[in-house]
Amino acid sequence: MAYEIPVTRARAELADLINRVVYGEERVVVTRHGKPLAALVSAADLERLAALDAEEAAEAAEPASSLGSVTALPGPPAPADPFRPGFGIAAEHHQPRRT
Template sequence: MVKVEATAARNGFSDLINKVRYGSDRVLIERRGKDVAALISIEDLRLLEILEDQIDIEAARKALANPKNKVRVPLEQVKKRLGL
């Protein structure tokens, strides 16, 4: 993984995008010595989204299987509660 200071990342943004896109590198951006952001390939992003979806699905299945969660709330009531 490539580490870059935020100022250098800003100045060399195009090069960093090319490293991520064509070189399969991941770029960690630091500000004042602390990690603040990362550049990853679109493939890595899609994989991350799939993994997040799988985690959400598993959590939903566990919630539905829990006997304490048998009370159903109508969609309109949920929308009203959320101000939608």
Template structure:
């Protein structure tokens, strides 16, 4: 659950807000004149956010999101590695198959 709290109120109730975030899983958005200025989130949420941002940056640097040419997505035909040959006439000894 997310709760909006004015900065002036948060100053008075900071310890209580931290406990609600840490132990009850709440997220607190700090507002000034009704506009979101910052947020208080749990350490686990912050770690997740930082990990997601790092992965997003890594993917962007690796070229993720670029269109893949159709040639890379179309299946390639398979080559035949072996061929079945039906039995033919018997061969003389010494002429193996």
């Protein structure tokens, strides 16, 4: 569990908070109006967070081929005219002919 402290008190007690984080192995959450604003963590915790971030980024960057092969299902044939894709349109609008 993290120790919570309002930002106004944290300014006045920064040195003590750093000691709590480094030597007491605590995590400190600085709040404003009762909502978390920032956190003080040890350098060791920060390194662990960075390693987790790098691990997640590496997993996200893995190619899709590592998930197994995917076979495409046959779909409708490509339309001959890209401006008339043939989605079952029942009517077409034509400009009146001028004579």
